[in-house]
Amino acid sequence: MRITFYGGAQEVGRAAVLLDEGPRNVMLDCGIKLGEKTEYPLIHDDELKRIKNITISHAHLDHSGYLPHVYAKRNQPRIFLTKPTRDLMSVLLADYYRIHHGEREQRKLFSSGDVERVLQDARMQEYRETFNSDFKITFHEAGHIMGSAMTMVDNGRKKVLFSGDICMRKTRVLDPCERGLHADVLIVESTYGAKTDILPSYKDSYQKMIKIIRETLDKGGHVIIPSFAVGRAQEVLLALDDYMRSGALPQTRIYIEGMITKAMKIYRHNAIYANDDIKRRILMSEDDPFNSPNFHHPRSKTREDVLKEPCIIVTTSGMLSGGPVLFYLEKLAGDPKNAIVFVGYQAEGTTGSKVIAGERQIRIKDKEIKINCRVERIRLSGHADFNELLQFVKGVKGLKKVFLMHGEKTDLKDALENQYELVVPRLLDTYSI
Template sequence: MIYIKFNGKRILYTGDINLTNTRTVRGAQLDLPAVDYLIIESTYGGNSDVHPSRKKVERKFVMDIEKVIESGGKVLVPVFALGRAQEVLLTLIDHMDSGVLQKVPIFVDGMIKEVNKIYTIHWFWLRPELRNKIRALRKSPFDHPYVDEVRDRREIVDINEPYIVVTTSGMLQGGPVLDYLKYIGTDRRNLIYLTGYQVKGTLGRELLDGKRDITLPRTGETVHIEADVKFADFSAHADQVNLLRFISSIKDLKEVFLVHGEEEKMIDLEKKIDERGLTVYRPSLGELVRL
C-alpha cells in the first residue's frame, strides 16, 4: 500500500490487497492512519465472491493432484511468477514432506526461478515462520530434493512417469506454459490446475469457461485440450466481505475510488459501500479526478 499526505489531503492506494495470511506473507493489517481518499482494488468485489479458507483450498488442491498422480497422469500448474508460484511450491513441498502427497518431481520453469532467488535474498520480509525455516536450513525454502529447474523442456515432456510442472504465465497468455499445453494438455489422464484470477479474453479464462479447442497466443496453433481443468482459489485479492471490512476500518474517510475490477463486480461493491453512507466513485480508464 502507498500512503500519501500532501497539501492537507491524505490518500491511501491499496494496490492488490489481501487480509488473509498466506504461506509467504502475513495479511494486510487494519491499524491504518486516518485517510481522506481511498483508492482500492475490486477484483473480487462481486456479491458472489466469497473465498474459501486457505486450508480448504490447499487440501482440495493436493487431493486432486494426488488422484492424478495415482492414475499415472501429469499436472500442469500455471502460476504468476511473483507470489503465486512461491505459494504453490511451498504447498506442494510441505504436503510431500508430510506424506500426504506422493513424492514426484516438481519441475519449475519460466521467471519463477529468478523470483525465487529474490525471495531468498530478501527473506526478512517474509512471515516469521518462513524466516525461521530459512535461517534454520541456511538455504532457500525452494531448494528441495523434489524441485528441479527446467533446462531443456523437450526432456521434460518426454518423461513417461507422473510429475508436476509449475510454470508461467498464470493466465496462459505467454511463457513456457504454452509449450507444455501441447503435451500435457492433450492427454485425458492429465490435469491443468489454474491457480489465479483469469481475466476475460485470456486463454486461461477460456479454459475456465469450458472451451477446449484453443488457439495458442504466440503461434496461432490450435490445440484440443483433453486434460481435466480445475481452479484453486489461491487468491492474493480480498473478497467483498474483506474489502468492506478494510474500508470500514479507516477513520475520517471522505471518498472511495474503485479500480482494478470487472464492471459488474465494481457495481456490486459500489452499492455495498454506498449503503454504508460513504461517497464512492468508479473512474473510467484514463480519467483525471481532482480532489
C-alpha cells in the same frame, strides 16, 4: 489536491493515478493492461512531462509496465518503490521487453536501455519509513506479493491512502496487509468487487488441489499448474513442498519452469520481507523453503525427461498465452490421465479462460492443441475478496471519501455508500479532494 485516473478506472489493468496540487505531484503506479493487445494509460506526452514523482505499489506489470515508456519519452521522474519490487520488476520488465520486441508489428516504443535506467534510478524505500517527494509518502505492507505496498500520501492537510493490490489473509510466504491506518481519502482496488466474489479459505482450496494431484499421480498422470511468475507460483510451490513433507502428497518431482525460477531466487534474496514462519525456517535451520530438494529445474534439452514419469509441473504463463506451458500442453493435454490445474486470475478472452469455460480445442501461437485431460480450477487469489474489501475499508480510521478502482464490478459502492462519499471514477476524470 486533485486526483486524475489515467488508467485502472472500471477496469483491471494499467493502474495510473495522478495526485497533483499546483507544481507538486505524484503518480501512483504506472501500469499497462495486457490482453490481446496491450493498452497504456491515457496520458498525453505533455502531461507526462509534468510528472515529477512516481510510486510503484508492486512489480506486476499492470502497476509498473509503463515505466520504460515514460523513460523512452525522455522523462525521468523520481521513482519510489520497495527493494523486492525493484528486484521483481527487473525480471518482469525484461520479459515484457523481450515479448514486446518479438511482436512483428509493434513499433519500437522503448529500448532495453530504458528498462535499465528505470531500474538504476528507482529509489528503494522501507515500509513504514516516511520519505519526502513533493509530499510526505509512506509505504505500508499490502500482503499481495513480496514487496507490495500501500502508499500513504500526506500533503500536510489531507492523507490519501492508495491500496494498490491487497491481500487480507496470511499466506505461506507473506503477512496480510496492514490494517487500521488513518486516512481522509482511500483509493482502493476492487478486483473482487461483486457481492458474489467470496473466496474459499486457502485451506479448502489447497485440500481440493491435493485431492486432484493425488488422483492424477495415482493414475500415473502429470499435473500441469500454469501460473504467473510472481506471486501465486511461490505460494503454490511452498504449499506443495509442505504437503509433500507432511505426507499429504506422495514424494514426486516438482518441476519449475519459466521465469518462476528467477522470481523464486528474488523471493529468497528478499526473505526478510517474508512472514515470520519463513524467516524462522531460514534463520534457525538449514531448511530453506525456496530451495527445497523437491524442486527441479529442467532445461530445454531435458524437458523430454519431465514427460517420462508422473510429476507436477509449475510453469508460466498463467493464462496460457505462451511460455513453456505451451510445450507441456502440446505433449500432455491430449491424454485423459493428466490434469491442468489453474490457480490464478484468468482475464476474459484469454486461452486460460476459454479452457476453463469448456473449450477443448485451443490454438496457441499457430498450434492446435486438443484438451482431453482433466481441467480444474482452484481459487487461490492474492487479492482481498468482497467481504474482506468491506472490512478493509471500514478499518481505515477517519475515512470520508472512497474511490473504487482496479475492478469491473461495483457492488461495493452500494454496500458502503451510506457511510462514505463513494466514487467510481471514470477514465480521465479529475476530482478534487
